[in-house]
Amino acid sequence: MWKPLLAALIVVLATGRLVAQAATGDGGPTDPNIVFTGRWDTSTPTAYTPYWAGAYLTTGFTGTTVRLKQRGTIDLYSSIDGGAWVYRTNVSGTVNLTPTPLAAGSHTLRVSYRVVAGSYHGDAVFQGLALDSGAKTYAAPTPAKLIEFVGDSITVGTTTSQNALTAYGWLIGERLGARHTQIAQGGACLVATADGCVGLEQQYTKLNPNAANPSWDFGRYAANAVVINLGTNDVGHGVSTTQFQGSYTNLLATIRAKYPRAYIFALETFRKRYVTQTQAAVNARIAAGDTAVSYVPTEGWLTSTDYSDSVHPNDGGHVKIANRLAPVIAAKL
Template identity: 70%
Template structure:
């Protein structure tokens, strides 16, 4: 009998587990949870090969697929977000079983999919258990196009995105990761503290070592991935639970040591809490570790990051607040990530290089210098505007970019920026602007909150894109039909 089972395993591609139980091996492309073409980002419990469970906020998966439809196999009722072909994120509620994500069929061809389950204050709304994808007959999954870099954002309900429109997906952690073109995940929950307290405030620092939020969660296997950067935003809740200054500072020092032990090469950022609680203690913890020889830990001053209308209540940022935080934080994080490029690049700055100010543009080691003689499709002479186009990150077949417009002319209340690509690049996702593309021609228009640019003022937006063989900077830009100088 055992010999027969061994033969069956060899013929059918199965492995034997336990006392003679056959467990099917996944075939790459079949859409099962263990399909190698599906990239699971964040802390997923994979102990059951047929049902993967995401833990913590902001966990998601990406994959490509062929055909005209895609369906999601769920165990029980769940609320979730999804995006197909980098389109607008869709939200569906109370779905279960085989969930059709394409009620209108797609054009035949290759497509992409992102799925993230809705999180409220660290607890999933419904049964977040992924059991696979159902595709058209003969269709298959394709490898996900994801960056090899990953950033973890550790915090409380602010990091989770509580009160923002799409929770984790509209929080600064998710937005920052998308802006700089890296994988990202949020390790946090509502009401969490840095230091565990007698009245029941759970320590995020302790749970950081776990697969999920519950105290009974298994220890996380840190060999699953290595974070390239960790952003910590803790201390907002500790004050109301009576944590002393000394205990908070000691707790922060110990947590920095814990993170460093798990990620020896990661850049670690300790944010000043937006409520300005434990500012001195957070700075002192960072200084302690710097003085101990760890120069890759940085205190981040967040003064002035939140606009006056950037909160939904007295504590939690709204969508505008998270976008404002992202605009300041993304360049700081990107500056400390070793670029992933397909061509030689200059050395990465030393860990002792000061963190750039929030307004400092991040230079791209792969950005070619545009030729001043490159012609562009313009109708007016330059001089009333300048455009700084910076590639903030690059990976195989993709890139992230940041664009800053400076208005040198009369004030404007709405703007449209245009440019053309020369090497087949395309924009796949944008923030702080509505970006469309027709062939090689790209048009970016302001969104509701950033249309006004005073004389001497600026507007900023970012996007992710794709390219094939090369990725040169566009040679010319027009703002509302007038040619701009390049910066």
């Protein structure tokens, strides 16, 4: 009987306050064995909500079945034991992810909600996992490094077969064995404009791409690399070259302040917009003594057959981007 009291005393001595002992391995949103990658709103302990594209959760679990508790209707992808992603549409409530029971033992699970132009399609609110009687979660292996991909609908993966899951950022993260998240919004600009274009110069620091508050807590994770692909949409919203360069310079400074040790890659947009200004912003950082930033030219990476329309790469186009960009990132990681 003294061991629980001793454990509680240690908590008080270590933190200066008495903390309620939460259940471990029960599959609830606060379960420490569930890892949430990306920007998730965890302010409500019974319901976690992801923002931006490419967020996902990972955990291990025992038993033969696993069910996902959803607040409302949602489209989602799930993968068990590293297998192929299974796509489920318009599901809600307690969603059975194992209609065919698994072999008894230990398994891993990943879940990612489907995005449309950067906004989640449906009610992307995670309320926990339901496991077999006597089963529990466990901490699955988690990659040590994390890469952020910052951009617009191209980075989201719009028009590809699985959106965020078939975008170059996701492909690169998987290939390099790193956690990854797409801080991207369909239609986004670098510069916020009077006609309503979401500007990532200011929204990059926010939990929600479409809300001024709250700010994102950058203490939640530290990115090892940040890849920026912005400028494709600014032209259509009248952003001048001077304004673009200044805003790109500001964004680079913001990212450096948030991630002092990250390597920053500034991509040439595939439509060759604001090329000179992007290079100038990078050169200004380098001239200021920042040696962990570089401009990445993308000339010749894609041809007309790699697009699903005049702007967005198709599945094959994203694979080509990943083939070119992954070695560049790997060399710095």
